[in-house]
Amino acid sequence: MALFVSIIAAAVWAYLLLGRGRFWLAAVEADPAPAGAWPPVVAIVPARNEAACLESSLKSLLDQRYAGDFSIIVVDDDSDDATADLAAAAGRDPGRSLTLISSSGPPPGWTGKLWALHQGLAAAPAGARYVLFTDADIVHAPDSLSALVARAEQGGLVLTSLMARLRCESFAERLHVPAFIYFFQMLFPFAWVCRPAARTAAAAGGCMLVSRPALEAAGGLEAIRNALIDDCALAGRLKEIGPIWLGLTDRVVSIRPYPRIADIRHMVARSAYAQLRHSPWLLIGTVAGMAVTFLAPPLLLIFASGAARVLGGLAWLAMTASFVPILRRYRLSPLWAPALPLIAVLYLLYTLDSAYRHVRGAGGAWKGRVYVPMAREP
Numbered sequence: 001m002a003l004f005v006s007i008i009a010a011a012v013w014a015y016l017l018l019g020r021g022r023f024w025l026a027a028v029e030a031d032p033a034p035a036g037a038w039p040p041v042v043a044i045v046p047a048r049n050e051a052a053c054l055e056s057s058l059k060s061l062l063d064q065r066y067a068g069d070f071s072i073i074v075v076d077d078d079s080d081d082a083t084a085d086l087a088a089a090a091g092r093d094p095g096r097s098l099t100l101i102s103s104s105g106p107p108p109g110w111t112g113k114l115w116a117l118h119q120g121l122a123a124a125p126a127g128a129r130y131v132l133f134t135d136a137d138i139v140h141a142p143d144s145l146s147a148l149v150a151r152a153e154q155g156g157l158v159l160t161s162l163m164a165r166l167r168c169e170s171f172a173e174r175l176h177v178p179a180f181i182y183f184f185q186m187l188f189p190f191a192w193v194c195r196p197a198a199r200t201a202a203a204a205g206g207c208m209l210v211s212r213p214a215l216e217a218a219g220g221l222e223a224i225r226n227a228l229i230d231d232c233a234l235a236g237r238l239k240e241i242g243p244i245w246l247g248l249t250d251r252v253v254s255i256r257p258y259p260r261i262a263d264i265r266h267m268v269a270r271s272a273y274a275q276l277r278h279s280p281w282l283l284i285g286t287v288a289g290m291a292v293t294f295l296a297p298p299l300l301l302i303f304a305s306g307a308a309r310v311l312g313g314l315a316w317l318a319m320t321a322s323f324v325p326i327l328r329r330y331r332l333s334p335l336w337a338p339a340l341p342l343i344a345v346l347y348l349l350y351t352l353d354s355a356y357r358h359v360r361g362a363g364g365a366w367k368g369r370v371y372v373p374m375a376r377e378p
Helices: 002-019 051-062 083-090 112-122 144-155 171-187 212-217 230-239 261-275 280-303 306-329 334-359
Strands: 041-047 070-077 098-103 130-134 138-140 159-165 207-211 244-254
Touching: 002 280, 002 306, 041 051, 041 112, 041 144, 051 070, 051 083, 051 138, 070 083, 070 112, 083 098, 098 112, 130 144, 130 212, 144 159, 144 207, 144 244, 159 230, 171 261, 171 306, 171 334, 207 212, 207 230, 230 244, 261 334, 280 306, 280 334, 306 334
Parallel strands: 041 070, 041 130, 070 098, 159 244
Antiparallel strands: 130 207, 138 244, 159 207
16 A cells, blocks of 8 residues: 555656646746837735735835836725724825725625725726736836836736735744745646646736737626735636736745734634635545645655655655745755645645635635625536
8 A cells, every 4th residue: 555655646746746847946937128218007906904015015016117007006904993994194295196096895796805996997998908907915026017018018917917026034934935835836737827728828917918809808807806816716717818918026925924823713714615616525636635745755664664665765755856946936955845745734724724714604804804605607
């Protein structure tokens, strides 16, 4: 039995390293050449109780060095902190095009974020060819928008998304953040996302530049109105319309802190079971797959013998080596790499917690709201 499991584990890691779009390299794409034209863009920022982050985020948008028309819409999603006041203050400076609109909460069938974005889109200038959906905790470099538009224009892209560099300072963040990016790239290899012929579609919701005509052709945000994982749902819709692109970047940074392990657990558990389409069978398959992929190799090396121990050791070595590039990206010691099996166990526990919350009717809870999944429309 041990030999059988070791062969499977070794084969899985051979495939992951050689046949899954080289996801583990964590490469940042080269800058695009400047665009020949700079079409109008509107940024829409949904904000619910974001007073801690919003001021820095809006300043980075207002400071964009973009040669075309650029306006900003902040949607205050029924906040009970200073979010609306900060947004209003940011828009008072002369020469800055920033509009604040208020939302009183989503109607049935909508998530709060998507309803806020939908209202922002309804208020957007008619001439804006692109819409930048960006979160209230995201800080952009001054040339972020120009780089996004240049890549979109040159590639004829309907969606151009940047995976923000996440905050990685507390112990909880160092333990979880590199692995979060690693697992995301394993699930959605960016090379496959960017390949028009591939079915894989994904985006990073913190920074998505969307072609407005393509969004309308895809049915608008109403088509994904109840999606908890709204960025990937939108990417799936838009890839049916045209090419999309997703990449790592240093231009876009998330400043949202996760000081405690419980904070990250809650963030992951909010949507992990939704990623499995709320299917008990997919959950069982995920548990089995994670066990063979991440837990079996070190256990085989420690407790097995002969060929099973050798194969288990080689699989653990491959796993460890594949984790090093993302650790270097976040300036962490490679000594974290052998701990990937334990980190994988934590994420697996969060996924089980997500399923448990769903069964209890508390799935998708975020900032005081609980979302109940609806049946997909045909």
